[in-house]
Amino acid sequence: MLRPPLRARRERGETEVKKRRQTQEDSGKTGIFPIMAESNDMEQLLAAFKKFAIHGDTKATGKELNGKNWAKLCKDCKIIDGKNVTGTDVDIVFSKVKQKMSRVITYEEFQRALEELAPKRFKGQSKQEALQSIFRLVEGREPTNVGVTKQIPHVPPRHATPPGLQAADGPFSWSATSASDEDFWRCIFSGQQRDLLNIQVC
Template identity: 55%
Template structure:
């Protein structure tokens, strides 16, 4: 039974860093039933899981405790394993749950492909933006953002000051 309780606590804290692991939301209950194979889409659907969750939770509450979770599993096991004895069906459902933890399927990861690679290549920057990076592509920090004006020439920010041929 401790393996089932451990699975309950892992799914109860999934997605909520402040969760204690003693109470589980309906969303996490549904996720657990789906990922552990309790919800098979034929005998037990997502609607069945939601109905059982709302039936066992305390009126006005948004979460269920482990004791309420056990009651919900007793209700679902009869649907999931038709034809088996109630105790045998309950053990089969607990067998599906033991040792499982929430999967991070479909979580977005940072990519550096295609346009992202091209836009983050500092060697291709032009104009005032190229002043913000050194030759290796490392940012200069505040020095790269400060507008250091050189008012020594006829045109502001002219870099070729003193290169005009005096013979003309």
């Protein structure tokens, strides 16, 4: 049996390669490959889910997310923007994706909830682009603890020598470098306390 010329075999091989490449590109465009696979780091999305799932509950396993923490996730991750997505929208989606008698959602239901909110949060983007955008809001995030740390002014130890005071053979002597310095120490130590501590304000 005669084999076709080398040039013909080479051209036929190139044609087959082009066909395979075209098939792969068409598959990606038509959604044969899952949209979820397009996320750069789905592990970060899962990590964020687990961190919010155990927030405020020492007995939580990290496998289920309750409604309170779901709402916190949407707020902390800026899914709720007060314009396109509100707290009411978040509650409605939670009720939609969870099981009928359940009060929590699984990771898979959590992903469906994000898919529901994505087009609403990112209007003008395609469904796939909006989903990736909302994933990026959540990936790698963790609950924020809202609160103001109260700053307590530093008060020198009882037997410490305050700034501006110099130990002498007798009582401490101190010359105020400014009126505010003098006022400060007069406020902290009363006349009786200054006598007890043997402090003199010059």
